[in-house]
Amino acid sequence: MANTHHRAAPVHVHPDEVPVLTALTALADPVRIELVRELASSPDWTRACGSFDVPVGKAALSHHFGVLRSAGLVEQRDEGPRRVNRLRREEFEARFPGLLALVLRPD
Amino acid sequence: MANTHHRAAPVHVHPDEVPVLTALTALADPVRIELVRELASSPDWTRACGSFDVPVGKAALSHHFGVLRSAGLVEQRDEGPRRVNRLRREEFEARFPGLLALVLRPD
DNA sequence: GGGAGTGTATGGTTTTCGTCGAACACTCGG
DNA sequence: CCGAGTGTTCGACGAAAACCATACACTCCC
Numbered sequence: 714m715a716n717t718h719h720r721a722a723p724v725h726v727h728p729d730e731v732p733v734l735t736a737l738t739a740l741a742d743p744v745r746i747e748l749v750r751e752l753a754s755s756p757d758w759t760r761a762c763g764s765f766d767v768p769v770g771k772a773a774l775s776h777h778f779g780v781l782r783s784a785g786l787v788e789q790r791d792e793g794p795r796r797v798n799r800l801r802r803e804e805f806e807a808r809f810p811g812l813l814a815l816v817l818r819p820d
Numbered sequence: 821m822a823n824t825h826h827r828a829a830p831v832h833v834h835p836d837e838v839p840v841l842t843a844l845t846a847l848a849d850p851v852r853i854e855l856v857r858e859l860a861s862s863p864d865w866t867r868a869c870g871s872f873d874v875p876v877g878k879a880a881l882s883h884h885f886g887v888l889r890s891a892g893l894v895e896q897r898d899e900g901p902r903r904v905n906r907l908r909r910e911e912f913e914a915r916f917p918g919l920l921a922l923v924l925r926p927d
Numbered sequence: 928g929g930g931a932g933t934g935t936a937t938g939g940t941t942t943t944c945g946t947c948g949a950a951c952a953c954t955c956g957g
Numbered sequence: 958c959c960g961a962g963t964g965t966t967c968g969a970c971g972a973a974a975a976c977c978a979t980a981c982a983c984t985c986c987c
Contacts, residue, residue, distance in 0.1 A: 761963080763963065791964095793963095
């Protein structure tokens with residue numbers, strides 16, 4: 714029987730299941746804030762993980778996306794060889810009103 | 821000459837001078853969240869530092885209050901032998917709209 | 928003035944977290 | 958089928974942060 718291997722689909726967590734502490738912890742990091750900001754300024758599903766301007770290697774980058782997924786901030790989908798992202802604006806805003814706006818603000 | 825020693829007044833930081841990352845970092849801790857919540861459910865200037873129900877020693881507690889002060893979340897005043905606290909609701913809300921509400925929510 | 932109560936400061940331990948290098952898995956184009 | 962491109966996983970490392978015990982400083986009351 715043909716063992717058709719697929720890449721393991723990314724594990725997603727809906728914002729509704731995320732505790733406040735988890736959301737705050739996820740956003741309390743300069744690299745992840747930058748990821749969220751760049752993601753917010755791009756159309757959905759247009760940014761692959763490796764396309765962000767952050768000063769870390771790809772191992773750390775992969776880790777950060779895992780944290781963002783676990784906090785319900787990012788949704789991912791496999792598109793050929795790369796994994797494209799989408800910021801979960803509405804869902805996250807519904808769960809944590811105003812929080813995303815604070816992070817996206819020019820400051 | 822009488823050397824009238826006074827306790828060093830606590831150093832305060834106004835929320836307007838606080839970066840978003842600092843505010844989020846301050847709130848991304850279970851002990852500090854509990855401090856903020858208890859503080860919010862008490863009248864101003866009624867709670868001394870030692871009167872909070874958190875599972876840490878007083879050294880760690882003092883440290884946490886320092887973090888909250890640096891994030892513009894708490895104001896302190898010396899009242900006799902104890903240091904009483906006040907949550908800077910309005911000022912913090914003006915700087916980071918909605919953030920305090922998220923933390924104070926029943927969740 | 929002595930002693931209890933309260934909070935800060937210091938030094939050191941433990942834990943957590945961000946990071947990297949290397950190895951591995953998958954996709955796609957030549 | 959091979960190689961380049963992309964992303965995850967693993968183990969290890971170092972830095973940061975939380976914590977404690979102790980010592981110290983100040984205030985008040987007896």
